[in-house]
Amino acid sequence: MPGDRLTGALCALGAYALWGVLPLYFVLLEPTGPWEVVAWRILLSLLLYAVLIALPGRWRRLRGILRQPRLVVATAVAGVLIYVNWQIFVIATFTGHVIQMSLGYFINPIVTVMLGVLVLRERLRPLQWVAVALAVLATLVLVLGYGVFPWLALGVAFSFGFYGLVKKTIGADVDVTSGLTLESLWLAPLAIAQLVAVALTTGLTFGSAGPGHAALLAMAGVVTAAPLMLFAAGARRVPLVVLGIAQFITPTTQLLIGVVILDEPMPPERWAGFAIVWLALAVFTTDAVTASRRRAPDVAPGPPIRQE
Known part of the structure; x- marks a missing residue:
């Protein structure tokens, strides 16, 4: 129904907008x-996911997944990949590389296509080959012209690309809430080890930088889960090709934050590299829209669920 699609579109736009402004949230968490x-x-x-799993019917689905070793291993691998993605994302934000990180999310759809081939x-x-070639050219321009290999951008793109590949192999066997719960569960020992290491070196800041800072840091779970829930609600209501195009809201917002708010350098060489990336995305999107029109109206390949 038109009203249902409008709701779905608003949910999807809300998710991508929240992911786009995440760098500002992390900046507020300093020190x-x-x-x-x-x-x-x-x-x-x-x-937060434990609370959601406690809702009627969801615990039964989680237990069913735990009885299947293949799915348990797959969710563990997905957890490791999203951990790498999150860690690079936050490191990039804290070290003044938000623009480079936005590049990673610009090229992520093309990386996903390359992984599908390989x-x-x-x-x-x-046209997809043309888009891939342009993305490679953009990387060379950024390396040769700017003098720095964009490892943060490629790390973000490939970690999330492989994460999407794992989620694709899992398919409908794992529902969204159960999958996110298990991914977080497998990472919990690593998170505890990191907190212990930080406590023994620089010291933990939770509760030591004032109540306002503690409240912001306590929102990390909600900040992570809210856009995921909005995305899931939108994905059920709008064609996936719409989601594929709308996902560029996130890196565009991040780019604007890096240039306008955080005042990161944007020399001509970097603009040139981004211009080639945008050309690649225009070719990629044109091909995706054309291909979707040849199939059923609401069936088209789309991006995996984000988890920045």
């Missing part, structure tokens, strides 16, 4: 370091 931030994010998210033996259409 907390990136290792402590990610550790609290994992543990507080797990606490791992799943999928075939690329001609």
Whole structure:
């Protein structure tokens, strides 16, 4: 129904907008370091998911997943990959590399397509090959012209690309809440170890930087889960090709935050690299829209669920 699609579109836009402004939230958490931030994010998210799992019917689904070793291993691998993605994301924010991080999310759809070819033996259409070639060219321009290899951008793109690949292999066997709960559960020992390491070195900041800071840090679980829930609500109501196009709201917002608010450098060489990336995305999006119109109206490949 039109009203249902409007609700779905608003939910999806809300999710992408929240992901886009996440760098500002992490900046507000200073003097907390990136290792402590990610550790609290994992543990507080797990606490929130535990509440959701307690709702009627969900615990039974979780137990069914735990009886299948293949799914248990898959959720553990997904947890490791999203941990890498989160850690790079927060480190990039704390070290003044939000613009480079936005580049990673710009090229993530193209990385996902490349992984489909290399791992799943999928075939690329001609325009998709053009988009991949332009993305490679953009990376070379950024490396040669700017003098720095964009490892943070590629780390974000490939960690989330492989995460999406794992989620694709799991498919509908694992529901959203159970999957997020298990991913956080497997990461909990690592999060506890990180907190212990931080406590023994620089010292924990939770509760030591004032009540306002403590309240912000305590929101890490909600900040992580809220856009995921909005995205899940939107994905059920709108065509996936719409989600595929709308996802560029996130890196665009991050780019604007890096340039306008955080005043990160944007020399001509970097603008040139981004311009080639945007050209690649225009080609990629045109191909995706054209391909979706050849199929059923509401069936088109879309991006995996984000978990920044």
